[in-house]
Amino acid sequence: MKKLFFAVAVLTMAAVSTVNAQTKLLRFGIKGGANLGKLDGTGFQDGFKLGYHIGGFAQVNLVKGFGVQGELIFSSTKTKTTDDFSEIYNTGNLKDDGKNITMSYLSIPLLANIDLGTPRLKLQVGPQFGALVSDKKVLGAANEAFKGGEISGVAGLWLQLPIINVSARYIIGFNDVKGINDVTNTGNWKNQSIQLGVGVSF
Numbered sequence: 001m002k003k004l005f006f007a008v009a010v011l012t013m014a015a016v017s018t019v020n021a022q023t024k025l026l027r028f029g030i031k032g033g034a035n036l037g038k039l040d041g042t043g044f045q046d047g048f049k050l051g052y053h054i055g056g057f058a059q060v061n062l063v064k065g066f067g068v069q070g071e072l073i074f075s076s077t078k079t080k081t082t083d084d085f086s087e088i089y090n091t092g093n094l095k096d097d098g099k100n101i102t103m104s105y106l107s108i109p110l111l112a113n114i115d116l117g118t119p120r121l122k123l124q125v126g127p128q129f130g131a132l133v134s135d136k137k138v139l140g141a142a143n144e145a146f147k148g149g150e151i152s153g154v155a156g157l158w159l160q161l162p163i164i165n166v167s168a169r170y171i172i173g174f175n176d177v178k179g180i181n182d183v184t185n186t187g188n189w190k191n192q193s194i195q196l197g198v199g200v201s202f
Helices: 002-025 085-089 138-145
Strands: 026-040 049-063 066-080 100-115 121-132 150-160 164-173 190-201
Touching: 026 066, 026 164, 049 100, 049 190, 066 190, 100 150, 121 164, 150 190
Parallel strands: none
Antiparallel strands: 026 049, 026 190, 049 066, 066 100, 100 121, 121 150, 150 164, 164 190
């Protein structure tokens, strides 16, 4: 009886250890929060505008202190054109002056997770691929993101609590935004955003 009890105890401990190891190796979750974004370029009002983001993530811890994280994020922010937008870009449409524009993106960040002295706090850096979407293009946006979509750089911090995660990151676009108002001569339109998020890890 004692031997049976001991064997069951050993097997239980081994199973728990295996589950814990798998949990630490691979982790999934959802996240969302505030998105402070702006379009940096001639013809648009300066300053960050409030929006939101929501999505999911997967973490893979490769070695102690280092891992990778992939995400699929939908984000939305607003911007406003200046009063001389039509004149600057010769759109021939006076309604483009002082117009509110909602910019919705499907983004795919691919980030390195680097522990900062503790596995709870991580530095996150890496590229992000994004596509400007509308109601008609959401399903094809993930494919578009890797074919001439927007490429950005991401840097931030991730605090991993037992269940809850908290994140803050800065995102800056490397190439010009396309597809707004069908303007071909856009000059230099680049996105910048600050994301503050809270999520749940499974």
